[in-house]
Amino acid sequence: MALGNCKVAVALLLFLSCSSSFYGDAGDTITPSQPIKDPEAIVSAGNRFELGFFSPVNSTYRYVGIWYSNISAETQVLWVANRNKPINDSSGTMTISEDGNLVVLNGLGEVLWSSNVSIGFNQSTAQLTDDGNLVMKAGPNGNLVWQSFQQPTDTYLPKMRLSANARTGNKTLLMSWRSSSDPSVGNFSAGVNPFGIPELFIWYNGHPFWRSGPWVGQNFIGIPGMSTSVYLSGFTLQDEGDGTFTLSLIVDPAFRYSNVLTSHGKFTEQYWDSEKQGWEYTWEAPSTDCDIYGKCGSFGSCDAQSSPICTCLKGFVAKNPDEWNKGIWTSGCVRMTSLQCDRIQNGSEVGKEDGFMKLEMMKVPTFAEYRSYPSSEQECKDECLRNCSCVAYSYYNGFGCMAWTGNLIDIQKFSEGGTGLNIRLPYTELDNKRNMKVIISMSVIGGGIAICICVFLSWKWMGTHRERKLISEETLSFKTREAQGTVFYGNSPENVREVKLEPLFKLQILETATNNFDISKKLGQGGFGAVYWGKLPDGQEIAVKRLSKTSGQGLEEFMNEVVVISKLQHRNLVRLLGCCVEGEEMMLVYEYLPNKSLDAFLFDSLRKGQLHWERRFDIINGICRGLLYLHRDSRLRIIHRDLKPSNILLDRELNPKISDFGMARIFSGSEDQAWKLWNEGDITALVDPAISDPCFQVEIFRCIQIGLLCVQELAKDRPAVSTISSMLNSEIVDLPPPKKPAFVERQSSVDTEAITQSQKINSINNVTISDLNGR
Structure with a gap:
């Protein structure tokens, strides 16, 4: 009996020993014959990392993951296998499948996750290393065929490599959890952007959310304090030579350290404090609103220490002032004055050469281009100035020259760190x-x-x-009387007789305001003469139109404009502040409108995109309101007769104001093109690509049809301005088909007559004056 009991005891011990060997600690390796089953785990050889089954906080689902050993998985999981397919119960298994892949199975034997590689061998093993990397080897030589470091989740560990290839577009990315209780793929990803000068990016659903600034050999210059941080300075970024850039992290292995991309889009740097038994956070990004990518839009600068945080760079104004005033800055800013190259291309006055405004301690814009050949800051500047596309440059000691073309996006002012950024500006915008x-x-x-x-x-x-x-005084009095007599002759309703040349500006005041009509103050050139920007002693900005002695136009046109505008007051008409008649000088002084004329936007390939369709429709309506006032509501009934984009000025909010009552040249060119395209049914060819949004197609085509109705042959067929206003606002729904414009049938005869006349008379230019008679 005793002997029998002894045998039973031995058998039981053997069974328990085998069971313990089968279900207990399996070391650091998984094989086909040695899987792990929930709740079993394996531990790396140096007892640094653990792999097993876990449930996130506030969740009953089971996942396979890796975490630091002796630190609860609830505190931080570093890697998750079946993150998108959880196990509903505790029946899960991680093993090597028949095809040699590492797999996670549920209780029904369904594959929820696989390493998914073509191995070529049915025998392979998976091992958890002391770096936290799960590696799989196969074949007689134990070749590495897969590793968890190639498929990271949300955590970046030392010795892990995040790579990106500029040629193929392939990237190794961190992918955030959906939430703290759901490790499935979330909205945020992080990795290297290899285009231009490489940077570390966070993306939100594929769109830029944060960036580190360019890598300059030792650190990312868009992260303040990185060069002094013990941990951040462990980053290295290497060019592999085939278009691939690899980011690595070298940190003392004694530290339990990681970078985590949280479910809220924060990239955090943290280490385990063994004394406090908790994670200590040393850095995170984004840390302020200014760190959010493109917070202030193109050509806007963000400063977290200022209120409001967004401002336009010097020489730029808000693209959408209404949104800007509400704290919505993403539409950014636009130039007030074109650069020299743009002025040359547009055929306008060139003026002096562009220069640069230097901003210190800046996060430079995104997509920097590295220029290897300039060996000094001066050469970097010169190279940028020679390139019409270059809008900014920066020279970083020890790295070299960076340059930017196109829009400057994601600029930030730092309180420390950063680098100098030089913005290209026209000469008139510089502090000379x-x-x-x-x-x-x-x-x-x-x-x-x-x-x-x-x-x-x-x-x-x-x-x-x-x-x-x-x-x-005698000369002025004579010229004034002569001018008034010229204008009023045969055209003198009672209200016109009341007009006086007031207020009169002294020539000396206007010379001082315009720096003696310096070329740098010149805004433009018309048939009347040049227009200059100036500032009066009280600080008011003005535009001074100066009659050219060789313009072929004289007192009649000059006085005509004074008479007309001095009797008009409307928000869509330019405001005349006064005039100057002194010696040989005749000048008109207007309110200054910073956005110049409408043609400066419409016919500029860079600026026309700033006028989206809603803005253009507002401009059309504003012009219509101004014309309605001239034709019906003003004290004088006025027909402008020379309405064109160059005579429509835009204020700071891009509201239109009609100008040039009687002194602009007649518009010329192939004026029958709007009609031919309409007749051929090719209306879309008329639409500026910058506004060719299908959402506005009906409204745009309606405006084109209204425009053609306004230039029909017979005046009786043309709609009155009040009718046009109703058409634009769809108060009149059905529009009649337009008839042929007058210039289509008469163009050839007009051209012939013009040639004949040019042989008889030497005319400098043709002018029109405002007609003071009603229609």
Whole structure:
């Protein structure tokens, strides 16, 4: 009996031993004959990492994952296998399948996850290393065929490599969890962007969300303090030579350290504090609103220390002022003045050469281009200036020259770190300050000479001043009477007779305001003459239209504009502030409109995209309101007769204002093209590609049809402006088909007549004046 009991005991011990061997700790390796079943686990040889089954916080689903050993899986899981297909119960198994792949199975034997590689051998093993990498080897030589580091989840570990290939587009990315209780693939991903100068990016559903700034050999210059951080400085980015860039992290293995992409899009740096038994966070990005990619749009700069945080760069204004004032900045900013290359291409006045404005401690824009050949900052600047497409450059010591073309996006002002950024601006937008030492020296040297000259001239001036004043006043009075007589002759309703040349600006005031009509203040050139920007002593900005002595136009057109505009007040008409008639000078002074004329947008390949269809429709309506006022509601009934894009000025909010009442040249060109395309049914060819949105097609075509109705042969067929306004606002739904424009049938005869006339008379240009008679 005792012997029998002994045998039973031995058998039981053997059974328990075998059971323990089968279900217990399987070391660090998984084989076909040695799987792991829930809740079993394997541990790396150095007891640093553990792989097994776990359930996230507030979840009953089971997953296979890797975490630091002796730290609860609930605290942080570093890698998850079946993240998108959880197991509903505790029946899961991780093993090697018949085809040699590592798989996760549920209780029914269904494959929920697989390493999914073509091995070529039916025997393979998987091992958990002390780096936290699950590696699979196959074949007689134990070749590496798969590793978990190639398929990371949300955690970046030391010795892990995030790579991206600029040629193929292939990337190894971190993918966030859906939430803290759901490890399935979330909305955020992170990795290397290899285009231009490589950067570390976070994407939200494929769209940029945050970026590190360019890699300059030792650090990412868009991360303040990175060069002084013990952990962040462990990053290295290598060019593999085939278009592949690989980001690696080298940290002391004694640390339990990781970078995690959270479900909220934060990229955090953390390490395990053994004394506190918790994770310590040393850095995270994005950390402020300014870190969000493109927060201030193109050509906008973000400063987390300022309120509001977004401002337009110098020389730029908000593209959408209404949104900007509401704190919606993503539409960005646009240039106030074109660069020199753009002015050359547009055939406008070239002016002086562009320059650069330097901004310090900046996060430079995205998509920088590396220029290897400039060996100094001056050469980098010169190279950018020679390239019409270059809008900014930066020179970083130890790395070299960076340049940007196109829109500048995601610019940020730092309180520390960053680098210098040089923005290309037209000459008129630069702070061109003279050297104060030179000014002081010249003042001292010339002071004595000036005093002597002044003493000599003062007594002479006293004697002749009264005589010159009388002559000037007499000349002005004569010119004023002559001009008024010219304009009013045969055209003198009672309200016109009330017009006076007031207020009169003194020539000296306008010369001072425009820096003596310096070329840098010139806004444009028309048939009347040049227009200059100026600033009065009280700070008010003005536009001064100066009659050219060789323009072929004179007092009649000059006075016509004074008469017309001085009697008009409407928000869609340019406002005349006054005029100047002194000596040989005749000038008109207007309110300054910073966005220049409509043609500067419509016919500029870079700027026309700023006028989306809704904005263009608002401009059309504004012009219509202005014309309705001129034709029906003003004290004078006025027919403009020279309405064209160059005569429509835009204020800061891009509201239209009609200008040039009587002094612009007649528009010329192939004016029958709008009609031919309509007649051929090819209406879409008329539409600017910048606004060719199918959503607005009906509205755009309606505006084209209204435009053709306005240029029909017979005046009786053309709609009144009040009718046009109703058509634009769809108060009149059905529009009549347009008849042929007058210039289509008469163009050939007009051209012939023009040639004949040119042989008889030498005319500088043709002008139109505003007609003060009603239709």
